[in-house]
Amino acid sequence: MASVLPEFKFFRISMPAEYVAHVEINRPDKLNAFHDPMWHEMRAVFNYLSFNPGVRCVLISGAGPRAFTAGLDVRSAAISGPIQAQAADPSRKANSLRHHILEFQSCVSAVSSCQKPVIALMHGYAYGLAIDIGTACDIRLCAKSTRFCVKEVDIGVAADVGTLSRLPKVMGGLTSWVKEVCLSAREFDAEEAYRVGFVSKVLPTKEDVVREGVEIATMIASKSPVAVQGTKNVLDATKGRTVEDNLSYTAVWNSAMLQSSDVERAMRAGLKKRTPTFEKL
Numbered sequence: 001m002a003s004v005l006p007e008f009k010f011f012r013i014s015m016p017a018e019y020v021a022h023v024e025i026n027r028p029d030k031l032n033a034f035h036d037p038m039w040h041e042m043r044a045v046f047n048y049l050s051f052n053p054g055v056r057c058v059l060i061s062g063a064g065p066r067a068f069t070a071g072l073d074v075r076s077a078a079i080s081g082p083i084q085a086q087a088a089d090p091s092r093k094a095n096s097l098r099h100h101i102l103e104f105q106s107c108v109s110a111v112s113s114c115q116k117p118v119i120a121l122m123h124g125y126a127y128g129l130a131i132d133i134g135t136a137c138d139i140r141l142c143a144k145s146t147r148f149c150v151k152e153v154d155i156g157v158a159a160d161v162g163t164l165s166r167l168p169k170v171m172g173g174l175t176s177w178v179k180e181v182c183l184s185a186r187e188f189d190a191e192e193a194y195r196v197g198f199v200s201k202v203l204p205t206k207e208d209v210v211r212e213g214v215e216i217a218t219m220i221a222s223k224s225p226v227a228v229q230g231t232k233n234v235l236d237a238t239k240g241r242t243v244e245d246n247l248s249y250t251a252v253w254n255s256a257m258l259q260s261s262d263v264e265r266a267m268r269a270g271l272k273k274r275t276p277t278f279e280k281l
């Protein structure tokens with residue numbers, strides 16, 4: 001990691017532990033609601049971290065006591081329209097809208113395509129875009145205070161930047177629960193999120209969530225980065241593939257990655273009951 005971290009207006013990056021980057025969505029006075037510049041900044045942040053050899057695991061949380069994010073900035077979207085498309089001709093207007101939607105999708109997809117595991121640390125309001133971002137992460141932890149909502153139908157849109165595509169995958173299928181929360185925009189709490197498996201842990205406070213996140217990230221960051229990135233890649237590659245297809249993909253992936261010196265290093269350290277260290281990747 002560069003000794004001087006890049007600065008963003010609405011995102012703060014810190015390094016709470018070696019190889020662990022913590023990204024904070026930083027617009028707390030508006031409950032971290034996303035206006036236009038934030039989308040593009042989020043993509044830039046994750047593109048920066050993705051191939052950065054000084055980073056092995058990424059945490060994302062919302063600044064302030066009240067929200068992970070309250071979602072799309074509905075105030076600015078209500079004034080300008082969620083997406084602007086000037087053309088009068090319907091096809092040209094549709095083409096322009098499609099371009100903008102794809103652009104917004106790519107900002108969220110920068111989180112899911114990050115080469116490093118990403119852990120969402122959620123608290124307070126986690127509305128709309130919060131679920132798009134959460135489902136783009138590999139692991140989700142939350143505080144007892146978290147109020148989740150797939151809010152989009154309440155603002156008159158079918159969610160279009162990730163939730164409807166990723167939530168069924170995260171939840172292991174197009175379950176009745178998935179359809180219920182997406183169709184109704186019903187709020188659900190931390191206990192329910194844990195019970196259905198949307199989050200893997202519920203902690204008492206936001207501070208506890210961050211502490212736990214740093215602990216898990218530190219554990220991940222202590223492993224071979226070749227093995228960790230390979231594990232994320234191969235797990236993600238199960239989507240839409242049969243077991244046979246994924247086994248075949250895994251064999252090709254590992255035919256390159258098993259050549260890593262990390263394998264011998266990890267095995268030798270294990271035999272000697274020592275903790276191995278690994279070169280940057």
Ligand SMILES: CC/C=C\C=C\CC(=O)SCCNC(=O)CCNC(=O)[C@H](O)C(C)(C)COP(=O)(O)OP(=O)(O)OC[C@H]1O[C@@H](n2cnc3c(N)ncnc32)[C@H](O)[C@@H]1OP(=O)(O)O
Nearest residue numbers: 029030031033070071072073074075125127128129151152
């Ligand atoms: C192409 C489209 C791509 C993406 C689409 C994404 C879809 C979504 O994200 S849908 C979800 C949209 N979000 C909402 O509808 C939530 C709107 N906010 C609220 O309902 C409430 O603020 C609340 C979250 C229930 C919290 O209420 P309360 O505790 O009373 O706090 P407030 O005083 O309302 O909020 C404090 C401060 O934050 C501003 N704010 C909160 N949420 C948003 C938001 N989503 N957009 C813009 N601003 C927001 C609120 O206006 C207040 O600001 P002040 O300047 O202090 O008035």
